[in-house]
Each structure stands twice: as C-alpha cells, then as structure tokens.
Amino acid sequence: MNSIVIFGAGNVAHHLLKAFSSAKDFRVIQVFNHKPESLISLSTVTETTINLAKVKPADIYLMAVKDDAISEIADNIIYKEALMLHTSGAVDIEVFSNFSRRGVFYPLQTFSKNKEVDFSQIPFCIEANKKDDLQLLESLGKSISENVYHINSQQRKSLHVAAVFVSNFVNYLYTEGEAICKKNNIPFEILQPLIMETASKVTKMNPMEAQTGPAKRNDVGVLQSHLSQLNKEQQKLYSLLTQSIQALHGKEL
Amino acid sequence: MNSIVIFGAGNVAHHLLKAFSSAKDFRVIQVFNHKPESLISLSTVTETTINLAKVKPADIYLMAVKDDAISEIADNIIYKEALMLHTSGAVDIEVFSNFSRRGVFYPLQTFSKNKEVDFSQIPFCIEANKKDDLQLLESLGKSISENVYHINSQQRKSLHVAAVFVSNFVNYLYTEGEAICKKNNIPFEILQPLIMETASKVTKMNPMEAQTGPAKRNDVGVLQSHLSQLNKEQQKLYSLLTQSIQALHGKEL
Incomplete structure (x- = not known):
C-alpha cells in the first residue's frame, strides 16, 4: 500500500481524491490546502x-495546485525520499530538481466540481526520472484509468497547447x-446534438476529413x-477561422 | 401515404433517404441528381x-442540394400544387415564392457519408407558410426524429451561424x-476523451460556466x-481566442 498526500483542493484534487478512494494499492492519507474553506467538503x-x-x-506527494505554486510548496517538503508528482500539463518535471525522485501525473481532461467524470476513460500522461517510479506511476494511473501514456515533458507541453485548442x-x-x-430566442439545446456529433465524428475519422461548412465550400453568399x-x-x-479553414482546405471553386 | 421526391445525392440527401425508408406515412418515390455517378449507390x-x-x-419535393441550386431546380418543377421544401440553414422560405405551398425542413446536424448518424436525436427545424403544411412537416419530422422545432427563417439564419461556430x-x-x-509524435486519440467531455459538459451546464484554461486564469507564463x-x-x-475569453470572463488576477 502506497500512501499519498494530495496538495490542492481545486477541481483536479477533488476528482483525484474521489477516484483514489476505490484504488487498491494506493491510499490518500492527507490533503493539504492553503485555504481552509476548500477543505471542508474533503474532511x-x-x-x-x-x-x-x-x-x-508519505510515499507520494501529489501536487494538484496552480502551476506557480508547485515549486513553492515543494520547497517546504522535508521528506526528501518521497516521489514528488505534479498534475500540470505545462510544468517541467525538473521543477522538482531538489528531489531525487521526480514525476508527472497529468490527467488530460477538463474538470468542473459539479460535473462527474468517468475516470476510467481519462488519459493519464506519466513521466518519471527513474525506471522504478515510472512503473509505480503506471500502477497509479491504472488504478483509476484504462488509458496511461508515457509522455515526456516536451510532448506534454505540446499536448497542453493542443488541449487548449480542442477544449x-x-x-x-x-x-x-x-x-x-x-439573442434570437432559440433554445441552446437545439445545438447540443450537433455539438456531440461534431466531437464524436473525430473519434471515427480525422478532423481534416470531417470538415464541412460554408468556409470550406467557399460559399460567399452565406459567408457574407x-x-x-x-x-x-x-x-x-x-473571419480569422474562415481564412484558416480556407488556407488549409483550399477554396473549392 | 405522402410521396416524396428528393433532389440531391449529397450527404444530407443520402442520410434522409435512408431515414425515410423506415418512416410510416412517407415514401420516397424518386431521387433526382445532376450527376449520375452519385445516384448509383441510391438506385x-x-x-x-x-x-x-x-x-x-409527388406530394412533397425536398431539395437537399447546394443553396445556389435550390431556386434553379424549383424553376423547373411543373407540379405547382406540391409542398416545396428545402433543407438549408441559410436560405429563406421565400425562395419558393412561385409556389403556393412553401416550407423548410432543416436538419441541424453535420453529415458525412461514411459516418452513421442517429436520426432520432437530430433536431429538425421546420417552417411552412400554411398551417396545414406545418402540421404535415411536424409529422414528417416526427417520422424520423424525436426533436422537431418550429423555427422561422430569421431564427434559422441565426441558428446556422451558431452552428458554424459550434461545429x-x-x-x-x-x-x-x-x-x-x-508534429510531436503524440497519438491524437489521447485528446479524444477531452474532446468528448468538453462537448458533453455543455449539455449539463452552460458554456460560460464550463470555461477553464490558462486564458480564463490569465496564466501569463503558460500563455507565453x-x-x-x-x-x-x-x-x-x-491570441484572438485568448483575448476573446479574457474579454468575456475578465482577467482573474
């Protein structure tokens, strides 16, 4: 059994804590957060x-805090033999350079407190500076998800940018x-099946192939x-998105 | 039993023909298309x-053709007593002003030939210039979908713009x-759960509330x-999308 201390009480921390509660080989023994208010519901x-x-x-210190706060909190950790992890898409693993065991445990998902997520489908991007810890991270990931990927810091930064685009x-x-x-007294729910289908389509075909619409067709009347x-x-x-689509697909005349 | 002639053999025509094949009170008796190649699979x-x-x-002429082609084809229809319909989000119902019975049957969905769609979930936006025909359109919509909305031409134009944004x-x-x-040797499938969750979220909460990310947080280091x-x-x-998000949400400092 590996013990975990989670830092942070935001959306990611909140959902991770919940997910780990049913994990076999890992147990969260404590949650730290600066603001006591956010801890009430976790206590x-x-x-x-x-x-x-x-x-x-603890065996593992897991920082699910704002990017800027990671190094500051790490400076205050006195247990230097623990595996130090953060959950950020944008921060290098070397933020933990003062520790011998460093790693990243980045869940590629968008979290909101009031929306349940199915953790088994969330991709976890893992990285570690030691082979054994990469295996430990693989077990940690697989204890709550079916999708665990080895992603280095450079790839993770790119993935984070890509995630900003698609999410x-x-x-x-x-x-x-x-x-x-x-503005036009139309219920937004009318658009929801279209939103879901547009998303679902790119799990079946690549987005380039899935592109439709007046920009791609260069339907000047409709565009105007x-x-x-x-x-x-x-x-x-x-205008900018239309130009971008046309630059990519060429104008179909 | 109402007879239908469909004009066009593109994605919308193709999917509608398939959907109507199991409809009770409507039967497609013919499909017209300029290019014979596209008709082969339908024949x-x-x-x-x-x-x-x-x-x-026929009782109903249903134009699932390019916007520009609608009036041209309509000019060639000699059966002036039929109900004239088009499936376009952008074209006014008055494109059929030479006919006494005019209507619109706009499926708000993105269609690709090789991707099956569940018609029962597609919203159909209907409009007609006569009360009886609006009822007929309601039956036509409900014969293949659970979601039928009365949407006038002005609203439909707005909906079409909104659809361009969200799809x-x-x-x-x-x-x-x-x-x-x-570019970074990362499998695109890693992003797919995020894409699905981002879409699914706005069926449960409004998009304004669902917004996350470095632009909203004004995380300057990450943005740079x-x-x-x-x-x-x-x-x-x-840059433009970041500015837009920050203009809407204010910079959280």
Whole structure:
C-alpha cells in the first residue's frame, strides 16, 4: 500500500481524491490546502491540513495546485525520499530538481466540481526520472484509468497547447453559439446534438476529413450573410477561422 | 401515404433517404441528381433520374442540394400544387415564392457519408407558410426524429451561424490540435476523451460556466510558453481566442 498526500483542493484534487478512494494499492492519507474553506467538503473523506509543517510522511506527494505554486510548496517538503508528482500539463518535471525522485501525473481532461467524470476513460500522461517510479506511476494511473501514456515533458507541453485548442477554445466557441441563440430566442439545446456529433465524428475519422461548412465550400453568399449578423468581436473570430479553414482546405471553386 | 421526391445525392440527401425508408406515412418515390455517378449507390433503394423533365408528380419535393441550386431546380418543377421544401440553414422560405405551398425542413446536424448518424436525436427545424403544411412537416419530422422545432427563417439564419461556430469552427480547432500532436509524435486519440467531455459538459451546464484554461486564469507564463510553440497562423488564432475569453470572463488576477 502506497500512501499519498494530495496538495490542492481545486477541481483536479477533488476528482483525484474521489477516484483514489476505490484504488487498491494506493491510499490518500492527507490533503493539504492553503485555504481552509476548500477543505471542508474533503474532511469527511480524509485528513486535511492548512499547515505545511504538519504534512505527513508519505510515499507520494501529489501536487494538484496552480502551476506557480508547485515549486513553492515543494520547497517546504522535508521528506526528501518521497516521489514528488505534479498534475500540470505545462510544468517541467525538473521543477522538482531538489528531489531525487521526480514525476508527472497529468490527467488530460477538463474538470468542473459539479460535473462527474468517468475516470476510467481519462488519459493519464506519466513521466518519471527513474525506471522504478515510472512503473509505480503506471500502477497509479491504472488504478483509476484504462488509458496511461508515457509522455515526456516536451510532448506534454505540446499536448497542453493542443488541449487548449480542442477544449478551452472549443468551449469558447460554444459560448458564442449560445450567445447567438439567446439573442434570437432559440433554445441552446437545439445545438447540443450537433455539438456531440461534431466531437464524436473525430473519434471515427480525422478532423481534416470531417470538415464541412460554408468556409470550406467557399460559399460567399452565406459567408457574407453570416458576417452581417455578428457583432464586431464575433466578426473577427468568424473571419480569422474562415481564412484558416480556407488556407488549409483550399477554396473549392 | 405522402410521396416524396428528393433532389440531391449529397450527404444530407443520402442520410434522409435512408431515414425515410423506415418512416410510416412517407415514401420516397424518386431521387433526382445532376450527376449520375452519385445516384448509383441510391438506385437500389429507389427510382433515380438525372433529367428534371422526368421528375414524377409527388406530394412533397425536398431539395437537399447546394443553396445556389435550390431556386434553379424549383424553376423547373411543373407540379405547382406540391409542398416545396428545402433543407438549408441559410436560405429563406421565400425562395419558393412561385409556389403556393412553401416550407423548410432543416436538419441541424453535420453529415458525412461514411459516418452513421442517429436520426432520432437530430433536431429538425421546420417552417411552412400554411398551417396545414406545418402540421404535415411536424409529422414528417416526427417520422424520423424525436426533436422537431418550429423555427422561422430569421431564427434559422441565426441558428446556422451558431452552428458554424459550434461545429465547423470547432472541427477546425480539432484539426489544429491534431496537427500539434502529429508534429510531436503524440497519438491524437489521447485528446479524444477531452474532446468528448468538453462537448458533453455543455449539455449539463452552460458554456460560460464550463470555461477553464490558462486564458480564463490569465496564466501569463503558460500563455507565453504556448505561443512560443506555435506557428504564425496558430499564434493568430491563439491570441484572438485568448483575448476573446479574457474579454468575456475578465482577467482573474
């Protein structure tokens, strides 16, 4: 049985704690967080502390905190023999250079507190500076997920950018779609099957092949009519994305 | 039993023909298309023609053709008492002004020939200039789908723009995500659970609430590191979408 202390009480920490509660070989023995408020809901599940000096000895220290806070917290860890992990897509493994056992445990998913996620489907991107620890991380990943990938720090940084495109930016486009619906008294739910199918399509074919729409067809009449219905900010986005699609696919004349 | 002639043999026509094959009160009696090649695969299902003069008398003429082709084909229809329908998100119902019975039957979905779709979940946006025909359209929609909405031409145009944002543009962002993966020897499948969850989230909460990521957090270090990894075209998109997210959500400092 490996003991884990989780740092952070945000969305990732919250979901990981829950997932580990049914893992066989790993047990979360404590959660640390600066703000006591965020710990209240966790305190029924495990021990909590707001005091770095009271962090318990453990096999694994798992930092699910903001990127900037990782090194600061690490500086305060006195148990130098533990495996140090963070869950960030953007931070290099060498943030733990003061420790001999370093690793990354990056769940490639978007978490919101009030939305359950199926952990078994979440890809975990793991990295470690020692072979044994990579195996330990593989077990840690497989204790809660079916999808564990070995991804080095450089790849992880690229993956993080790619994730911003396919998730954060995509969600922003959903926001614009909803705003257009609202303005015209159309229920947003009408768009939801389209949203789901657009996502599901690229699990079956590559996105280049899946592209449809007036930009790809260079349907000038439709493009102009669309622009005329949008506000300035939306027009900028519409124009740039249309240009990008046409640059990639060529104009079908 | 209402007879239907479908015009067009593209993705929408293809999928509609298949869906209507199990509808109770409607039967497709013919498919017209300019190019004979596209009709080959359909000719086992129903009668086909490439000659507008050979179009059969029918209760409903359903144009699933390119927007520009709708009025041209309509000009060649001699059966003036039929209900004229098109499936376009962008074309006004008045494109059929030479006919007394006009309507729109717009399936809000993205279709690709090689990807099956569950028609029962597709929203059909219907509009008609006569009450009786609106009821007929409601039956037509409900014969293949659970989701039928009354949407006027103005709303439909807005919906079409919104659909471009949440589907065509979103798919383009998937393409960029895939390109970044490919460049760094990362399998694109790693991103697929994230893509599905991002889509699924906005069926449970509104997209504004679902927004996460470095742009919303104004995580300057990450934003700069991301930009440094992108090519010029990607940088333009990244900057504009980041600005848009920050304009909407405010910078969380």
